[in-house]
Amino acid sequence: GQQLNQSPQSMFIQEGEDVSMNCTSSSIFNTWLWYKQDPGEGPVLLIALYKAGELTSNGRLTAQFGITRKDSFLNISASIPSDVGIYFCAGQLNTGANSKLTFGKGITLSVRP
Amino acid sequence: DTGVSQDPRHKITKRGQNVTFRCDPISEHNRLYWYRQTLGQGPEFLTYFQNEAQLEKSRLLSDRFSAERPKGSFSTLEIQRTEQGDSAMYLCASSSGLATYEQYFGPGTRLTVT
Numbered sequence: 565g566q567q568l569n570q571s572p573q574s575m576f577i578q579e580g581e582d583v584s585m586n587c588t589s590s591s592i593f594n595t596w597l598w599y600k601q602d603p604g605e606g607p608v609l610l611i612a613l614y615k616a617g618e619l620t621s622n623g624r625l626t627a628q629f630g631i632t633r634k635d636s637f638l639n640i641s642a643s644i645p646s647d648v649g650i651y652f653c654a655g656q657l658n659t660g661a662n663s664k665l666t667f668g669k670g671i672t673l674s675v676r677p
Numbered sequence: 678d679t680g681v682s683q684d685p686r687h688k689i690t691k692r693g694q695n696v697t698f699r700c701d702p703i704s705e706h707n708r709l710y711w712y713r714q715t716l717g718q719g720p721e722f723l724t725y726f727q728n729e730a731q732l733e734k735s736r737l738l739s740d741r742f743s744a745e746r747p748k749g750s751f752s753t754l755e756i757q758r759t760e761q762g763d764s765a766m767y768l769c770a771s772s773s774g775l776a777t778y779e780q781y782f783g784p785g786t787r788l789t790v791t
Contacts (some may be wrong), residue, residue, distance in 0.1 A: 589731070606785045609781060664710065
C-alpha cells in the first residue's frame, strides 16, 4: 500500500542538539500527524496539523504542515535521552468515511549522552 | 481516560490455529481502527468502525480475517488458519467523532506464528 517517505532510516545526534525530520508524499493530505513509538509499544501522538502552512509547537517539538499539503516536518530542539525512539509521520484525508491514517516507515532516533 | 487497551499483549500460536484479539477503546470514542505493523514498517490500515458499523476494509484484510464491534464499544479481530506471514504487531486505535484525525493507539498485540 501507499506509504509516506521518511528518510534517513536512522539518525544519530548528541544530547542537546536540535534535529529535523522530513516527510513527503506523492498525494495530498488534509491532516498530518507525528507519532513516537518505543519498542514493543503502540505509537503515541505528538502533534496534529490541520491546515496547510500551519506551524504548531508542543514543548520542544515543532511541526509544520507543508503549503502543497504533500509534506510535513518535525523539529526537536535541545534533545534529551528520552527522545530516543521511532518517529512516524502519518497523513489523513479525513473526507467523509475516509479517516484512515497512512504512515511512513519511520525514523529511528538515537541520542548520545 | 484510561487509554486504549488491548489483550493479549503477546500471542504465540502454531500455523493453522485461530486467534482472537480484543481492543477496548477510550470510553465514548465512537471510531475504532485496526492496523498491522511489521518490523521496520509503519502501521498499515486494516479496517475501521464507526459505532458498530464496519465502514472500510483494506485489501490487506483477507477472508481469514474478521473484525467485529457488536455493541459499539470493544472490538475483536479474529484470524483463522493463521500463517507465518500473519506474524506482526496488531494495533488498535480510537478517535472521537469530533476529532477523527486524532487517533490514539493501544499498546498492541504481538502475534508470532510458528
